Amino acid sequence: MSSDEAAYADLFDRLERERGFRGNLYRQKCLRRRVAVRMRARGVADVSDYSALLDNDPEEYERLLRVLTINVSKFFRNQETWVVIREEVMPELLQRGGPLLMWSAGSACGEEAYSLAILAWDWLARTGFGGWNGIRIIGTDIDGRSLDAARTGEYPAAALDETPADLKRQWFEADGPYRLKEPIPRLVEFRQRDILAGRPEFDADLILCRNLLIYLDREAQRQVFEIFVETLRSGGFLVLGRVEMLDARVRDVFEVVNPRERIYRKR
Ligand SMILES: C[S@@+](CC[C@H](N)C(=O)[O-])C[C@H]1O[C@@H](n2cnc3c(N)ncnc32)[C@H](O)[C@@H]1O
Structure with missing residues (x-):
């Protein structure tokens, strides 16, 4: 496992433990793209630094989960x-x-x-x-x-x-x-x-x-x-x-x- 893979695995373990979100069941490419959105928003370049940030700022869990489970909808969509x-x-x-x-x-x-x-x-x-x-x-x-x-x-x-x-x-x-x-x-x-x-x-x-x-x-x-x-x-x-x-x-x-x-x- 590359260090990047290990860092993502650690991040998704953390999300499951702390918030019950099972990232391993989602398409990885989509999830990673969205994690990158939050990393950019917080000015963090490294996945393991982003995990550390979650420890120090638990509200970031909520922000991340909102991005991961994107909840765009409309009345009578399609x-x-x-x-x-x-x-x-x-x-x-x-x-x-x-x-x-x-x-x-x-x-x-x-x-x-x-x-x-x-x-x-x-x-x-x-x-x-x-x-x-x-x-x-x-x-x-x-x-x-x-x-x-x-x-x-x-x-x-x-x-x-x-x-x-x-x-x-x-x-x-x-x-x-x-x-x-x-x-x-x-x-x-x-x-x-x-x-x-x-x-x-x-x-x-x-x-x-x-x-x-x-x-x-x-x-x-x-x-x-x-x-x-x-x-x-x-x-x-x-x-x-x-x-x-x-x-x-x-x-x-x-x-x-x-x-x-x-x-x-x-x-
Ligand atoms: C893109 S929205 C779709 C909303 C609506 N069904 C529509 O088509 O307009 C996807 C929704 O699925 C929810 N979601 C993602 N993973 C879920 C899960 N494991 N269980 C229940 N809801 C989930 C998200 O929170 C989000 O609100």
């Missing part, structure tokens, strides 16, 4: 995907009636989970199909600070630049930051959770997991897909990010609903 969710997935799920659970895994600051809440509420209001009874939307993320931000229900304008104009008018108040209108903030629960920590304690009818798997290495991706297969009810939907693919080992478990938008249904 609009074409949301058109299919709005017109096909949501009506099919809601027409089934009964309890329903939708899970946004890697929910960042809540944009996706709230987008689901807006579409579900909107559909129920338009169709008069029934009330909100028994519907749960859960957003989970490893980053507790993103979840704190999610719970405020407030967003900068950039988070809404893919939001259809009618929904933006209807569901956001714009005095300073955009603020979600009632009842949307009350419809979503947020929980801190490492997606690799195993199966959650709920079963889901829809799992939205976009732009998280790309950061994980192949083995960690497999673990996540196994968790999804166990968590999804039969007939439940899985929505991945535009550049993410189903792992070959679970391909038979799903039928393809929309290949372009990476939407699948569990058989």
Whole structure:
């Protein structure tokens, strides 16, 4: 192992010990590029000096973790995907009636989970199909600070630049930051959770997991897909990010609903 390799190994051991972040499960090239961003910001040229800096300034752990788990998101990000969710997935799920659970895994600051809440509420209001009874939307993320931000229900304008104009008018108040209108903030629960920590304690009818798997290495991706297969009810939907693919080992478990938008249904 080169001295650079050893220094990174030591840094990621430290991150796991101190903050529970398992860097060895992520793509190393991506992680190292991001570590370099923080090293530059702190004027440090050497990985082992950066590790020493973490000892002296524990707040740097939080800054580093925010960069490593980058939590950029938007409401209705990749609009074409949301058109299919709005017109096909949501009506099919809601027409089934009964309890329903939708899970946004890697929910960042809540944009996706709230987008689901807006579409579900909107559909129920338009169709008069029934009330909100028994519907749960859960957003989970490893980053507790993103979840704190999610719970405020407030967003900068950039988070809404893919939001259809009618929904933006209807569901956001714009005095300073955009603020979600009632009842949307009350419809979503947020929980801190490492997606690799195993199966959650709920079963889901829809799992939205976009732009998280790309950061994980192949083995960690497999673990996540196994968790999804166990968590999804039969007939439940899985929505991945535009550049993410189903792992070959679970391909038979799903039928393809929309290949372009990476939407699948569990058989
Ligand atoms: C690029 S964001 C994607 C946000 C949203 N899903 C979207 O597509 O707009 C990736 C999110 O995954 C979260 N994340 C990274 N590793 C995670 C893990 N092991 N468990 C849970 N969340 C994780 C990050 O904190 C970040 O909020």
